[in-house]
Amino acid sequence: MSPRRIGRAAAALLLGLSASACMSIDTNTNQSYTGPAVYSGTRYDLGGMGNALIDFQIPWLMFLVMDLPFSLVADTVLLPFTIPRDSARSEKQTEEMQVSKERPSPATPFKDEPPLDTAKRLFQACEKMVLRLDPHLADCYSIDAQVEVDGGPPLRGGDYKLMLREGIERASFKGETVDWREPEYAVEGERVRIKAMRGSNVEPPRSPMVLVVGPCPDGSWRILEEQSIGWPEPK
Numbered sequence: 001m002s003p004r005r006i007g008r009a010a011a012a013l014l015l016g017l018s019a020s021a022c023m024s025i026d027t028n029t030n031q032s033y034t035g036p037a038v039y040s041g042t043r044y045d046l047g048g049m050g051n052a053l054i055d056f057q058i059p060w061l062m063f064l065v066m067d068l069p070f071s072l073v074a075d076t077v078l079l080p081f082t083i084p085r086d087s088a089r090s091e092k093q094t095e096e097m098q099v100s101k102e103r104p105s106p107a108t109p110f111k112d113e114p115p116l117d118t119a120k121r122l123f124q125a126c127e128k129m130v131l132r133l134d135p136h137l138a139d140c141y142s143i144d145a146q147v148e149v150d151g152g153p154p155l156r157g158g159d160y161k162l163m164l165r166e167g168i169e170r171a172s173f174k175g176e177t178v179d180w181r182e183p184e185y186a187v188e189g190e191r192v193r194i195k196a197m198r199g200s201n202v203e204p205p206r207s208p209m210v211l212v213v214g215p216c217p218d219g220s221w222r223i224l225e226e227q228s229i230g231w232p233e234p235k
Contacts, residue, residue: 028078037085038079042072042075103139105218105221106122106136108220120185131179149232180209196209198230
């Protein structure tokens with residue numbers, strides 16, 4: 001066996017000996033991990049094995065193989081803790097997806113804040129969500145909003161939220177980028193009309209949009225009306 005192969009084998013062995021439910025520990029202590037908690041380390045090991053095998057990362061593959069039984073045992077011991085966590089995670093996801101009542105808005109007016117300033121804060125907050133293709137963009141819209149896309153019949157805000165989330169998911173999968181730009185504001189009583197352009201790396205590359213934003217019964221500001229074309233397109 002060549003010195004290079006011996007060195008690789010030794011490195012892989014050291015990695016394996018140091019493995020002791022590492023993936024289970026990492027997924028249960030890393031705050032950035034947002035996947036299922038039940039058997040999280042085992043899931044991570046199994047998923048990583050496939051990628052390591054495809055990429056021919058033999059040392060990493062051996063590490064995951066050796067870690068798997070340790071993580072399996074640790075994940076089983078942790079079930080009394082991870083099952084309630086997954087239950088709470090499921091309830092949170094259900095709450096975030098519901099459209100029967102208003103979700104927290106990204107903009108609540110400050111005391112004595114002019115409507116124009118509140119409108120700008122709302123637009124900027126929603127603009128950032130568009131850039132990130134964040135599904136929480138749906139929270140920018142009131143459930144009673146009136147939305148017209150491509151000149152079609154008005155959609156109620158609750159229905160548009162579902163359509164918007166599906167559009168964001170498709171855009172993320174396709175690698176599409178979307179942004180809002182060039183806002184122009186016009187105060188109309190307690191509401192503000194915003195004319196802007198929606199940019200995209202697909203056709204149409206730029207399209208006009210009109211938003212009417214204003215206060216909802218809970219005091220928060222949301223998008224109450226929209227007229228736009230091009231995105232998201234219904235299935």
